[in-house]
Amino acid sequence: MKQLDISGNTLEYVRLVSAHPRPDAPPMVFLHEGLGSISMWRDFPQQVADATGCEAIVYSRYGYGRSTALRSVPRDVRYMHDEALRDLPLILDALQVSEPFLFGHSDGGSISLIHAGGAGRPVAGTIVLAPHVFVEDVALENIAIAGAAFENPETRLRERLGRHHKDVDGAFQGWHRTWLSPAFRSWNIENYLPTIQGPVLAIQGEDDEYATMEQLERIAAGAPDVDLVKLADCRHSPHKDQPGAVIEATASFVARILDARD
Structure with missing residues (x-):
């Protein structure tokens, strides 16, 4: 695990080399969910790296894992905009990464x-x-x-999350209070879909407890180049419930893009 210092903030990150590197493959940057961190991905990024030939770059967003804690809870309702348009460019520049694949789950998907x-x-x-x-x-x-x-306390949710976050209350409440704030009800990022650079692979479980398939349908209607994968017997974390299907779809998606460049 390494640390990156940006504008007085610290991010924990790791770079994972593929067991089968593809010379023309750019890195793949992983952006976790609203309660995630590097450790909560477990070995999934390494599996994706091995299947695609891409180096995997995984980091804990501000407020999560061992990265700098949040300064305010709840967050500004535009926190995902800030992370996408302000923080991520700084992180990519600091790591000398250009034209990466982005791999995002839930909040991380929206940021992507x-x-x-x-x-x-x-x-x-x-x-x-x-x-x-x-x-x-x-x-x-x-x-x-x-x-x-x-x-x-009987659910042990705080205890389980505390194994992954140095500030577990800040991590949880930064997500929970922000999403439930009245100002967040009108949050919408559909205006970014028509100008998305490059193809999109959007994957969702049919049993997702946090969203309907309308999310994927709007992405398909709004973005220029979209592949949709809808997974049965799958909830809000497809990489946990259906890892094989996610890895297969991701590897095919990456190969199609890179082969088209040859």
């Missing part, structure tokens, strides 16, 4: 879409798992349920 559509920087392609482009009632209902579980 905003960056690909609004940062004005080239990306090779964007893979998103269970992304949000607008706020649905089902998301808010289940976030409220998660909040009750976090406060209930």
